[in-house]
Amino acid sequence: MLEFLRKYGLLGPAGRLLVALVALVVGIAAIVWIGNPHISEGQQTASPVWTNEELPEPETTVVPPPSGFPYMEFPPPMPPARNGLQEVPTRFGLSYSVPDSENWMATNDMVFGFTGPGRSPITFGAGSRFSRGYCSGDESAVTAYVGLTGRNGVSLDAAAREAVVGAEWVYSNSERKKPRMSISGPFESVVSGLPAIRYSAQLSEIPEDGPCTPREATYEIVATRGYANAEVAIFMLARNAEGESLLPTGIAEMIVGSLRKTGA
Template sequence: MASPATTSLPVPSQHLPSSTSAPGLPPGFPSMLFPPPEVEVAEGDPIPINTKFGVSYTVPGDWRNSSRGVTGWNTDFGSVVYGGVAMYDYDYCPEHRDGATKALTGMTGRNGVDIPTAAFEASRDAEIIFRSKPGDDVVIEYSEPVDFEIDGAPAVRYSAQISNMTQKFDCDPVEATFDVVATEGFSNATVAVFMVQTDRRVEGALSETEVEQIISTLRREQ
């Protein structure tokens, strides 16, 4: 798996290499040039992450708030980019110069597709993120879609279980999970796509319960 490269610089939305740029937004659809400012909270308090897509979520207080930054993977299979980022146990593996994390959240947007299609396509980005070469031994198992609602808006979730990953360093995981939720977007894209990527079988790994808790905080921004 290629380590995600993260920058905390505020990047204008039209400069992000994501699917929000084509096709265009419907006439009159709201948009913003920069992501919302980071929300300041007392140390240890849960951290709200507001995104430019009009959908928010919350992470525990020991996470790193990089909501105005972008993160992504660039491999031989393609590239994947998310904004609205938060990171758990950042820089735990010092051998990675770009700062490895045990869990990572982010959000991007899609236009020109419906919510089920966006969720399916985003979940299959696991093939880009976790494979190191064609025909490798990495095993990726996908769940069936799960339909639910977020503040009355339809949402679809896929989960991927990844195993037999190649280690570059001893601190690298051999297993991971990749959860994707697509729902209605209210700014910058008609569909908002949220992801949680977690390392497994590493000390202090995020639990399934903690992943579920983060996903349960998805909400429309007020």
């Protein structure tokens, strides 16, 4: 699969970012693309910052949703932009919003993922990208991207931890050299009236893996209830933290804060 994506130019330099512009009809029952519920940040006391050596190993077991859990084959249609924002509804019964501007490619039918030697891919759907083509060395390079996936049979904290730990190898290079990483969290918050858990990863000394590799990046994860396709919806926002055409921190926080139940 990795070679197939390389062959068709879908392997980005910033940690094997595999962008596949495919319909969400791609039926991987184990991994779902989620939308975005409204998150109001009530950050409480966080655990100490983790370092690379302290990170838990991610789980690999895939659990299907409970019998009778709502299923959505296709995401709702993308609505017209309003008040300078584009809502992105997803198959998880959640939505998020990004600015309605030429710098954003907002979609709810894009699937992308990360993979590497000896690792199973992490796949996200309902993906949106910022500043595509900013780097002349790779026309598919972006400085920020947003997406969602889902898990079943785990707690919010376990799902969020597993997702944020993945940042280490997302930003490793093809020679398996790893970045320096610290993770802060958990931070408790609320999404459309229900609990949510957030973790933040700060990455530096990212090993070069192409002409557009950033040296620093941030990787935000929020886990909350899924309303369809998965019991736990996992929202991810990754962005370069140095270089050109950066997504401002305030805009990134606005996007994270836009998570909400679709229709709320």
